[in-house]
Amino acid sequence: MTTTDLGMPVKYYQVGSWAVGNRLLDPERRSGQSRLDRSNALTSGHRACRGCGEALGARYVLDAAMRATGGRMVTVNATGCLEVFSTPYPETSWRVPWLHSLFGNAPAVASGVAAGLRALGRDDVRVVAQGGDGGTVDIGMGALSGMFERDDDVLYVCYDNGGYMNTGVQRSGATPPAARTATTQVVGPEPGNVFGQGKDMARIAIAHDVRYVATASIADLRDLEEKVTRAMSFHGARYLHVLVPCPLGWGTESAATVRTARLAVESGFFPVIEAVEGEVTSVRRIRRRVPVEDYLVDQGRFAHLFKPVRRQEVIDHLQAIADRNIARYGLVEPVAALPSSAPPAPTAPPAPPVRPEVP
Amino acid sequence: MLQQVEGSKAVAAAVAACRPQVVCAYPISPQTHIVEQISRLVKSGQLHCEYLNVDCETSALSGLIGASAVGARTYTATSSQGLLHMAEAVFNVAGLGLPVVMTVANRALGAPINIWNDHSDSMSQRDSGWVQLHASSNQAAADLHVLAFRLAETVSLPVMVCMDGFVLTHATERVDVPDAAAVDAYLPPFAPHERLDPDDPVSLGAMVGPEAFTEVRYVAHRRHQRVPEVLPALSDELAHVLGRPAPGLLEPYRLEDADTVVVALGSVVGTLQDVVDAARAAGHRVGVLGLALYRPFPADAVRGALAGASRVVVVERAFQTGVGGIVTDDVRRSLAPAVPALHTVVAGLGGRPVTRASLQAVVERAADLPDLTFLDLDDALLAREGALAAVERIGVPAEVAP
Incomplete structure (x- = not known):
């Protein structure tokens, strides 16, 4: 974590509000995006949906990587929304060397890029691979595991929007339990996605003892930039998992993308952590804990949990996942019970919000 | 040099003489002796190249896609189920126009599982957009690999060198393995048509819709049509540097x-x-x-x-x-x-x-x-x-x- 000259940790927010206080920081610690000379790895004109979390995440990730490498980098992209919306022939939004091959092979292509650069004596050029959660945790996982195991000099970034959004919002191994997708529809006695163990790719990466693993969200772009910078300070296999809400797939307002990501983090449903060589080294503590319900309630993919009847047992089950994350990583200190956790009856008026309104 | 040598080792030596810069390897019979021998050449310092032991055949060919795209000369070998496993990448390499060279030690496809020779594996990929060369002997196999790298880099197409599994790969016979000096005279360093470079960023593998896809395929067809035109001259040139006949069309x-x-x-x-x-x-x-x-x-x-x-x-x-x-x-x-x-x-x-x-x-x-x-x-x-x-x-x- 960044500290002041006196060693005090710098908190990137103003007390009492959710606003990120760029102007409170020394110039060198401000977000790269506030600088006139910022890089622009993913430039304007692409075809992403309004409010796309992945476009935002990818731009911050690659810009931060470009700063960290002085622009000496090559990007490999898995098939998916990010690839489709950025390169409709004959245009491209990329201002970095960029290669797309297939859906499931981006980690292996990136390994090959790194090997090729090494063979050509161009070790100064670094490699960043990126894909969505389907390309990463499902179809590309074997190749990713191979890249980890060989410790190839690649940062692989997964933009997790919890499903196959490019093909029309189907379930992936990273889709949360109970969520509605086109292949886990809201019908039958147990509507939405099944409760399984899912694929927690960050923990799977940590189990490979790779150099650096981190999770982040687009709700905290400075944290995201900082993690990319740190990732690029290591050589060898690295993994970054970024939560990127998808207004189309999640059934949220375009303007609610950042807020939705923040609620995922503040509820503990998406833990923000860092691990070096197999050990968790830091966690992003929850500032103001909210119940998982606050995260779920405005998402169309979870609407069936609230109407026509409230499905309290499912909400509790999802809350238990967040509670387990909080306990596992110590995301709340001191560990405190949630305010207002008593389940209201299905006919009761909605519980009052436990967090202040977000400006 | 004329020697009594196993087909796989002759091919490994011919490939090494071509100075590949990245080799990806995944085992499958009957091609394994080739990548084993190349790994030995790399480990002992006789061949300077990056050698990646990968997790599957798709990753083997995908690694070469990345390496070739930054401008490295690339090689791998496979057979049978391995070729089918990587089929998606096989078509992708051709579409990207990357001059990858790959040996296919021909073997039957299952089921029923069968490790022995026929041509059903490479025939399954005959419309993939790769050039396919077939060796009639181990001498031809060794020579065709040298020709393959030159041809691939001349026309910007991937080349598959097919040789009968076991019948050739595991047969020991007299082969005049092309030596490094002759190959150096024949095969200049790889100068890619385009490559991924931070100094001049390009996007490779972009999406192409109905408005241009037919034209992309038409251009690929025209490029393929050049192969029978240029191959005889490349073969003659190889024969000249080797001082003996070389395989051609x-x-x-x-x-x-x-x-x-x-x-x-x-x-x-x-x-x-x-x-x-x-x-x-x-x-x-x-x-x-x-x-x-x-x-x-x-x-x-x-x-x-x-x-x-x-x-x-x-x-x-x-x-x-x-x-x-x-x-x-x-x-x-x-x-x-x-x-x-x-x-x-x-x-x-x-x-x-x-x-x-x-x-x-x-x-x-x-x-x-x-x-x-x-x-x-x-x-x-x-x-x-x-x-x-x-x-x-x-x-x-x-x-x-x-």
Whole structure:
């Protein structure tokens, strides 16, 4: 974590509000995006949906990587929304060397890029691979595991929007339990996605003892930039998992993308952590804990949990996942019970919000 | 240098002489001896290249996609199921126009699982957009790899060098392995047409919709059509630096005044040459046409070579189930409309030996052949299998049966 000259940790927010206080920081610690000379790895004109979390995440990730490498980098992209919306022939939004091959092979292509650069004596050029959660945790996982195991000099970034959004919002191994997708529809006695163990790719990466693993969200772009910078300070296999809400797939307002990501983090449903060589080294503590319900309630993919009847047992089950994350990583200190956790009856008026309104 | 050497080691040495910069390896029989030997050359410092042991065949070829895209010379080898595993990447390499060279040690496809030689693996990828070369001997296999790198980098296309699994890969015979000095004189360092470079960023592998996809494929077709045009000159040049003949488009043998010509790919060409010698001695006017280039199909050259033949027999080590010969269709198309009597002989599937005795009967009694023959079909085995098939259900409990 960044500290002041006196060693005090710098908190990137103003007390009492959710606003990120760029102007409170020394110039060198401000977000790269506030600088006139910022890089622009993913430039304007692409075809992403309004409010796309992945476009935002990818731009911050690659810009931060470009700063960290002085622009000496090559990007490999898995098939998916990010690839489709950025390169409709004959245009491209990329201002970095960029290669797309297939859906499931981006980690292996990136390994090959790194090997090729090494063979050509161009070790100064670094490699960043990126894909969505389907390309990463499902179809590309074997190749990713191979890249980890060989410790190839690649940062692989997964933009997790919890499903196959490019093909029309189907379930992936990273889709949360109970969520509605086109292949886990809201019908039958147990509507939405099944409760399984899912694929927690960050923990799977940590189990490979790779150099650096981190999770982040687009709700905290400075944290995201900082993690990319740190990732690029290591050589060898690295993994970054970024939560990127998808207004189309999640059934949220375009303007609610950042807020939705923040609620995922503040509820503990998406833990923000860092691990070096197999050990968790830091966690992003929850500032103001909210119940998982606050995260779920405005998402169309979870609407069936609230109407026509409230499905309290499912909400509790999802809350238990967040509670387990909080306990596992110590995301709340001191560990405190949630305010207002008593389940209201299905006919009761909605519980009052436990967090202040977000400006 | 002339040496007694296993086919796989001869190929490994020829590949090493081409100075690949990235090699990806994943084991599958019968190609493993090639990547084992290359790993030994790398580990012992005789070959300076990045050698990646990867997690599957798709990753093997995908790694080469990345390496080739930054401008490295790349190589891998596979067989059979491995080629199918990487099939998605096989088409992708061709679409990207990356000059990857890959050995396919030809082996049957399952089920039933079978590790022995036929051509069903590479034939399954014949429309993938790769150039396909076929070796008739281990000498040809070694030479074709040198030719493959030069050809691939000349036309910006990937090249598959097919050699019969076990029959060639595991056979020890005399091979004059091209030495590094000769190869250096023949094969300049790889100078990519375009590459990923931070100093001049490009996007490779972009999405192309209906407005331009046909044109992309048309351009690829035109590029393929250049291959039979440039290959003879590249072959002549290779022969010059080696000081001996080198393989090219075709391998014609005793075609002069032949009224019956047998067309084949791979190691069976050598057997057929012996058979033709015997048949000629017995007064039959027969010859052999081996195809070194199979994709793109050298139609003009084949038409010229078969101009005098009144009967053509195509010996194939793969076939289109329910249809018949694969190479036969290519031959028919290249001869149309003046197609002579044309017969398909499917031989040597799943490693069954294609014997001189069986081929002798084919060559000498070609006029009696039906359109499609399965060589050495075992009628007793078929009768046994027929009897089993006649039993209504096997291994299904009675209560499950309707």
